[in-house]
Amino acid sequence: MSDASVITVDQYFANREGFINDERSLRREHARLSALSEAEARADRVVRQIRATEAQTIWSAENDAVPHPFPGMEFLTSRDIIVKTKLFNILTKMPKGALLHGHLDAMVNPRTLLKLALEQPAMHVRTPNTLNAASIKRTLPEFSPLPKEEWSPLTCLTHDSYMPGEWVPIQKARESFDPNLGGPEGFDNWVIGCLTINPAEAYVTHKTTDKIWAKFTSTFRVASGLILYEPIWYPYIKEFFHASIDDGISYIEARINFGYKTMCNAEGHNIVPAREWVREFGRAIRDVRREMKEKGREDEFLGARIIYTTIRRYTPDEMEWYLEECLALKQEFPDIIAGFDLVGHEDSLHPLIYYIPQLLRFQERQKELGIHVPFIFHAGETLGDGTPADVNLYDAILLGTKRIGHGFSLAKHPKLMQICKEKRIAIEMCPISNEILRLTSSMPMHPLPIIVNHGIPVALCSDDPAVFGNMGLSFDYFQVLVSSEISGLTTLGQIARDSLEHSTLEGEDKARALAVWEKRWQDFCKEVVALDT
Amino acid sequence: MSDASVITVDQYFANREGFINDERSLRREHARLSALSEAEARADRVVRQIRATEAQTIWSAENDAVPHPFPGMEFLTSRDIIVKTKLFNILTKMPKGALLHGHLDAMVNPRTLLKLALEQPAMHVRTPNTLNAASIKRTLPEFSPLPKEEWSPLTCLTHDSYMPGEWVPIQKARESFDPNLGGPEGFDNWVIGCLTINPAEAYVTHKTTDKIWAKFTSTFRVASGLILYEPIWYPYIKEFFHASIDDGISYIEARINFGYKTMCNAEGHNIVPAREWVREFGRAIRDVRREMKEKGREDEFLGARIIYTTIRRYTPDEMEWYLEECLALKQEFPDIIAGFDLVGHEDSLHPLIYYIPQLLRFQERQKELGIHVPFIFHAGETLGDGTPADVNLYDAILLGTKRIGHGFSLAKHPKLMQICKEKRIAIEMCPISNEILRLTSSMPMHPLPIIVNHGIPVALCSDDPAVFGNMGLSFDYFQVLVSSEISGLTTLGQIARDSLEHSTLEGEDKARALAVWEKRWQDFCKEVVALDT
Structure with missing residues (x-):
C-alpha cells in the first residue's frame, strides 16, 4: 500500500474492489452470494429498495409523537412506526428458523397471560x-x-x-x-x-443498565405467580408455540427457570416438581404438532426443547442440587432437555468462576451417566471491559459452551472471536433486549455488525419479548436489517439458517429442519419478488 | 476445550490464567507490565484504588442535579462531577505526549477567544x-x-x-x-x-448524529469570523499552545482548515494567504519554545506541526487547487506541514472515493517534487456499516494513510484492524467528541476498548475541545480510564507513548520526544505514589 502512488486510477479501483471483497468474504452469507436462486437475488434487491425508500420517507419525516426518528432507533419509542412499514410487514412472513434464546416466563403476550389467569x-x-x-x-x-x-x-x-x-x-x-x-x-x-417495560421507564426514569434491571426483574416476580400454575402452564406453552409459529419460527429451545423447584397444581397446592413441568412441556409439543399436522402445516413446527436454567444467585451447594436435577431430567426426557445455563443479571450476581467445581463435576457426572447436556451459557451481557460479567466469556468457552447467550462484550475479545468462528460457537444475539436494558442506545450502536462482519455465526433472539414488546422474531430481524447497509435479506436468511445449524438438533432431525426451512425460504423469496411486480 | 470435563479444578484455573493472558498479551501495554518501574507499578495500583473508591462514592451516590450518575456517562452532564474527582485531578498532571487530532478553530477556550476579540x-x-x-x-x-x-x-x-x-x-x-x-x-x-454545544442540545434537542452536526458546524461558522484575523490568529495559537502545555501536552499536530483561502490582515482586508497563516504558526512555535526555555521548562514543549485540511465539500477540480497549495506550503515550510486531510461530516459530504484521481495525482506530484506529505485521513467517523463514510476506511488505508482520524467504525472491519495492527496505523480516537456528536451514548459503549484489546495503537485526542468543553486531554484520558477494568495508568501511559511514536516526528526528534516524555512519566508516577503515603 505504500506503493499506492505509482498506480493508475483504474488499477486503484480494481485493487479496491478486491480489498473490500476480501474482508466481506469473511461474512457467513458471502459464499452464497454467487449462488443465489433468481428469487433470492431479486428478493434481496426488492428489500434493499424498500429499505432505502422508507429511510427517506418514513424515517426522515419529522414526527410529532417521535422527534428525530431514524432506522434502528429506540424500539419502545419507534414500535408504532415499525409496524406500519412495508419492510416489517414482509419480515413477519419470513421463515425464521429456530428461536434459541427465549425465557419461557416472558414469551406470551401479557394480555393473553392475564386472560388465561382470569379464567381460573x-x-x-x-x-x-x-x-x-x-x-x-x-x-x-x-x-x-x-x-x-x-x-x-x-x-x-x-x-x-x-x-x-x-x-x-x-x-x-x-x-x-x-x-x-x-x-x-x-x-x-x-x-x-x-x-412490561414502557418507554418512559427505559429511556427516562431508569435509563442505566443497573436501574432498568431492577424493573426488569420485578416483571418476572409478577409473572411467575400466574405462570407457575399447572392449569395455566400447559395452555401458556401452547400459546407460546402457536404465536411463534405464526411469526415463522419452526423450532424452539426455551430457557426455563427451575429455581422455584415446584409449581402449584390444579388444586392450588405448590407441590408439582420439575419433571411434571417438563412432561407438560412435552405434551404441549405433541399436541401442537398434531394440531399443525391436522391443518396440513406440519412443516411449520418441528418441535421444541428446554434449556434447563437456574439463577446465578445460589450458593455452590445449592447449585449442585440444580445440576443434579438437570441430569435427572435429561435421563428421563432425553429428547427435551437440550442444555444447561445460568440466568440473572451478570453484572451483579455470581460469575461462572464462582461455580467451577460444580460445573466441572457436572461434566464428570455426564460421563458417568453416559449422557450429554451441553452448557449453553449466558456470558458477556455487559458493558464491562474486564469485569466479572465480561470475563464470563472466557469461562463459558473454557467450559465448552455450545453457544453464547448474548455475548454483547464479545467484540472486545479478538482471540475469543477467533475461537467462536473456528469452533462455530454461535452467538445468541438479542438486540432489542440489549437496547431496552440500556447496553446500547440504538441498533446502529449495537455490536451485532462487528460479529457478523467477523463471520461468527449469529442466532437472532428475542430474549424476553413479553416484557419488551418484541413478540416473535420479526422485530429483531427488522432492527438488524435497517441498521446495516451491508446486510440484506440474504444476511437475514443466513442468520435464520444458522439458528437451525447451531441448535441442538442433530443428524437427520437437523437435516430435515434445514431442508424444510430452505423450501419455505425459497417460497418466501418468491412472495417478496411478487411484491415488486 | 471439549476435554474440559476431564480436568481438575486446579488445572482449570491454570488453563484459565493462560487463556486470559494469551488474549491480554495483544494489548500494547502488555509487554511492559512485567518490566514496570516500582513507581509505575505502585502508581497503577494507587490509581485503580482511587477509581474503585470513587466508583462507590461519587458515582454511585444519587445526585439531585445528575440522576443516575455512572463513570463514563454523558460528558456534558457529568463534567461538574468529573472535575471534583481525585482521579481527574491526578490526570491533569499526567504528561500526555502528543495531541494528534485537534482542529485549530476549536482549540481555545471560547471565553478567551471572545476576550481576544473584544481587544480589537x-x-x-x-x-x-x-x-x-x-x-x-x-x-x-x-x-x-x-x-x-x-x-x-x-x-x-x-x-x-x-x-x-x-x-x-x-x-x-x-x-x-x-x-x-x-x-x-x-x-x-x-x-x-x-x-459551544450544551447538554440540552446534545442530549435532548438534537440527540441524533445528523441533527447535532448542524449545531456543531454552526459553531465553526461563528468562530471563523473571530479567528481568521491576523491580530487574533497569532495570540490565539499561542494561547492554544500554552493551555496544551499546562495540560501536559508536549507536541501538537493541529489540523488547520485552509478552505477560506485568505484571512483578514490587521487593516481588516481579507487578503492574507495561507503561507502567512503558516508563517505565523511557525512564529508562535518559536516564541512559545523560547518562553518555555526562559522558564527552564523547555522539555515541556517540543513543537507543533500543521496537518493541511480542507472540507470534503468541494468539487474534484477545487480539491486539486488545495492539494497543490498543500504541496507548495510543504516546500516552503517542510518542518511545519505534516500531512493532508479532508474534514467535514463524513455521513453527508463527499467520501474519499470521490477524489481518487486527485489524491493519486497528489502522490505522483510528491515523487516529482521529492517531498513527502502523508495522508492522515479522517475515516469511519460514523455509525454506518457499509455506508460511504464507513467505506472511507478502505480508501484511507489503500491510499496509505499514516494514521486514521476517528476510525469509529473500524471495529466492524476485521481485516482492516489486522492491517492497522501490523502496519502500525494509529487510530486518533476522540471519545468525548464521538459521544457529544452521538455516535455513542456513553464511554462504556464506545469502541475504544475493542481497538485497545486488539493491540491497535491509539492516540487519544480531543478533536474540538472549545466546542465540547474537554479542554486539553485530561478529560478524554479520564473517560477512558473509568470505563474499563482492564485499563489502568499503565494503559494511559502506553497511549501517551504511542501518540509520540505515531506522530510525524522522525529520527532524533522522535527519540528525544520519547526520552523526555519517559522521564516526565517516571516523575509523574512518583508523584502519584506520594499521594498514597
Missing part, C-alpha cells in the same frame, strides 16, 4: 400496601392460586377496608377495581404495566 | 434578524474585522433601530446589549452558547 377461579391477587392514585405506580401485584379451602371471601383490592397482604380473587379484584383507578380496564393496565 | 477595535458583529428574547436562541452572530474606513457608527445590536445585517463594533454591541437579554454578560453568554 383459584387465582388470587394481593398487594403489600393499599392502592391509590399515588401508590399504584410503585405497587406490584402478587398472584397465586389458592386451595379451595383458602379461597378468599374478599371482593375488592381498592376498597378502604382492604388490608395489605390479604388475598382477593383475581376476577373480583378486577371487576371491583376503583373507577378512579380506571375500573376493570385500569386493573388490566396496572397488571400489564407491571409485566 | 476593528472587530464587528451583526445578526441576520433582530434580537429579542424569542429570537436569541436561534440567532447566530457573524463576526468580521472591518477596514477603518468601514468601521460602523452604530452602537447597539439590540435597539429597535437596528436593521438586520448592519455591522456594530463588538465592544459597543456588548456594552449596550439589552439588559432584558442579560446586558454585557448576556452578550457573552449568547456568543459562548453559539461557540
